[in-house]
Every structure is written in C-alpha cells, then in structure tokens.
Amino acid sequence: MEKILDINQLSKHYGPLKAVDNVSFKIEKGHVYGILGPNGSGKSTTLGMVLNVVNPTSGSYSWFEGLTSNHDALKKIGAIIERPNFYPSMDAVQNLKLVCKIKNISTDKIEEKLELVDLLSRKHSPFKTYSLGMKQRLAIASALLNDPEILILDEPTNGLDPQGIRKIRDIIQHIAAQGTTILLASHLLDEVEKVCTHVIVLRKGSMLYCGPVEEMNKNFGSILIDAKDRTTLAEFLKTQTYAGSTEDTMDGFEVKLLSDVDTTKINQDAFNAGIVLSRLMFKKQSLEDQFIELTNN
The missing domain is CATH 3.30.70 (Alpha-Beta Plaits)
Incomplete structure (x- = not known):
C-alpha cells in the first residue's frame, strides 16, 4: 500500500509542556484516518507540524514515501486547519478564483467543486450571507481545487448543528469514495466511528492507539x-x-x-x-x- 505520510517519533514541547510526545503513525493511500482525542490532546499541533506551520521539537515526517520535498508535497495536499476565511462581500466563485490565483492553479474546477459541496445554487451569493455550515463547505471546496491526493481537516464539524454535521459527513464520505485519502482531527467519537476507516487516539500528547476503527471496536461486549x-x-x-x-x-x-x-x-x-x-x-x-x-x- 502506498504511503502518503510517515510520522516518526514526532514531538513538540513548549517548555515543560509536551503538546505532542513521540508520536508515530503512517497514513496509507485510499483510507480515511481520524485523529481522535479531547481538546488539548495534541491533534491540531500534530497537523500543524506535518503542514509545516509548526516547527517540531524532535522527530521527523515524510510525505509520499520521501520522494517529494515538503515544499512540493504541499501542492498535493488540501488542508483546512483554521476557520474559513474568505472575503465577506465576494461571492463563492470570486473567492475561489482568488484562491486559484494564490495557488497558481486553473479555475476550471470551481463549479465542479461547488457542486460537490452542494453550493452551486449559491455560487453568486456573498460569503457573508452563508451559514456556518455553508462557510465550512466552501472551505472544503477551496481545499479540493487542486485535486489533492490527501485532504486534511481539523475539527470539520465544530460548532455545526446536527443537519450541518450530517452534510459535512456525507461530503467527506463522497470525497473518500472518489479515492481521496482523508485525515481529520476530531473530538467527536460518533464522527470518527461513522466516517473513518482508521483511528489514531491521542491523550495529553501521547498516542494510545493506532489502527482500524473496527479493530479498536472489536470486543465481546x-x-x-x-x-x-x-x-x-x-x-x-x-x-x-x-x-x-x-x-x-x-x-x-x-x-x-x-x-x-x-x-x-x-x-x-x-x-x-x-x-x-x-x-x-x-x-x-x-x-x-x-x-x-x-x-x-
């Protein structure tokens, strides 16, 4: 199985605080991985390190079996690790065209991605008129514009109502069915159980489990x-x-x-x-x- 990401003994310490402590796991192509843990467990810090926005204290990671530099690897990754941030007065198409310009990619996929996240009918509505769920779906569309090999999402349903959560979950499952590898961080057990094939459990920066969801949940009751x-x-x-x-x-x-x-x-x-x-x-x-x-x- 082709490895998308290989993390080896990765750590991030802030003084005496061990935000992430010697975490190791592999992400293989074609699966949906969930990093599961309560707030403060090190999920976002781990994602920040592999996306090159947080400097590790120690350890290493490599993208695409080490055959691609981190700079080039980022071009093959779609990621949302912060709240959606678009221009409020611009509509979806205008905002996504700007994303394409920044990423230096074609605008040909804009309508296709808006349809995928069920926003095509609102493509000319100003971003400020969108609900929180719609804003999150537009962010997913923007992360998919370059047809990434892996999509990384940090708490994708945070703050959404049940209908919004269901919508995002359906979109993630649809994206995964098309062959895109997905890595998402969540503190919601239900979300991970319904969406993910594999799970990495973190607590206070340490990894407690890594493997298939069904194996973790395999017991006699x-x-x-x-x-x-x-x-x-x-x-x-x-x-x-x-x-x-x-x-x-x-x-x-x-x-x-x-x-x-x-x-x-x-x-x-x-x-x-x-x-x-x-x-x-x-x-x-x-x-x-x-x-x-x-x-x-």
Missing part, C-alpha cells in the same frame, strides 16, 4: 445481569469462563465478556445452579466505551 440473591449470583459469575471484570451497579452486575456467549445458555446455567435471573441483557461495547477505557488507563 458485556451483559447486565441481576437476581434476587446477588451474593449467590456473584459466586456463580466467578466460575464462568466468559465472565471478565464485574461492576456492581444499581441495575445489577455489568460483566465484561471475554468470549462469545449465548444469553439463553447463561440463563439456563444460572437456573441449573439454583439462580432465577431477574435481568439479563447484552450490551455491545461502543467506540465511546473503548475510548473512555483507553484514556482513563
């Missing part, structure tokens, strides 16, 4: 189980090979599963042990549960 005699139930659970850590809650025991198990069998085995269950419910562990477990540890 848990069960919520209860009975009138909780003491006997607790002893029963200790003898079951499928039962991992057990948490005592108001609604019963939440048991992390170590293997696949049929709830019908659990019920039958409990009954055979003289336990009548009052509650038995399967719960699949979500990406949010995995993320919280990672960051708490």
Whole structure:
C-alpha cells in the first residue's frame, strides 16, 4: 500500500509542556484516518507540524514515501486547519478564483467543486450571507481545487448543528469514495466511528492507539445481569469462563465478556445452579466505551 505520510517519533514541547510526545503513525493511500482525542490532546499541533506551520521539537515526517520535498508535497495536499476565511462581500466563485490565483492553479474546477459541496445554487451569493455550515463547505471546496491526493481537516464539524454535521459527513464520505485519502482531527467519537476507516487516539500528547476503527471496536461486549440473591449470583459469575471484570451497579452486575456467549445458555446455567435471573441483557461495547477505557488507563 502506498504511503502518503510517515510520522516518526514526532514531538513538540513548549517548555515543560509536551503538546505532542513521540508520536508515530503512517497514513496509507485510499483510507480515511481520524485523529481522535479531547481538546488539548495534541491533534491540531500534530497537523500543524506535518503542514509545516509548526516547527517540531524532535522527530521527523515524510510525505509520499520521501520522494517529494515538503515544499512540493504541499501542492498535493488540501488542508483546512483554521476557520474559513474568505472575503465577506465576494461571492463563492470570486473567492475561489482568488484562491486559484494564490495557488497558481486553473479555475476550471470551481463549479465542479461547488457542486460537490452542494453550493452551486449559491455560487453568486456573498460569503457573508452563508451559514456556518455553508462557510465550512466552501472551505472544503477551496481545499479540493487542486485535486489533492490527501485532504486534511481539523475539527470539520465544530460548532455545526446536527443537519450541518450530517452534510459535512456525507461530503467527506463522497470525497473518500472518489479515492481521496482523508485525515481529520476530531473530538467527536460518533464522527470518527461513522466516517473513518482508521483511528489514531491521542491523550495529553501521547498516542494510545493506532489502527482500524473496527479493530479498536472489536470486543465481546458485556451483559447486565441481576437476581434476587446477588451474593449467590456473584459466586456463580466467578466460575464462568466468559465472565471478565464485574461492576456492581444499581441495575445489577455489568460483566465484561471475554468470549462469545449465548444469553439463553447463561440463563439456563444460572437456573441449573439454583439462580432465577431477574435481568439479563447484552450490551455491545461502543467506540465511546473503548475510548473512555483507553484514556482513563
């Protein structure tokens, strides 16, 4: 698989503060990567370093397998790492023509990109009349004018309402389906789970996980189980090979599963042990549960 970006032990320190600490990961062509972490985890700083706007303290990175200089690589990258910044009185076409002039690229793709982000009908409306979601979509259009090999987005849905988030998500999925590699930073688990194929989890500048979303979310889930005699139930659970850590809650025991198990069998085995269950419910562990477990540890 062709490597778009290779990051090796990249760090950025501000005095004693380690904004990014020895982070290493690879971005391969044709995937959608999410850098996931709470505010202050180092997402934006990492993007800033690979886009040559923040100087690393140590470590290295290379674009396109090291065959392209950083200067030339930037011509093959589309990026939005700040709030959309266009001239308020100019319309979409005028603003994008100016972007083309600055980037020294053709204006031929303007209408095509406006159609892709669903702004073609508003192409002659002044930028100041756009909603926040429309402004963000225009920024995406501007980042796509050079048909980049990779699109980098920093918190693309930040501040948007649910409809605006859904619109941006659909656009990202459409762009990815056309073969463009995407790297986005987000603190929204739902966004990463629905859009990304791979995830990099950061916390306080350190990387906790890097790999496919489905692998991070690959688990056996848990069960919520209860009975009138909780003491006997607790002893029963200790003898079951499928039962991992057990948490005592108001609604019963939440048991992390170590293997696949049929709830019908659990019920039958409990009954055979003289336990009548009052509650038995399967719960699949979500990406949010995995993320919280990672960051708490």
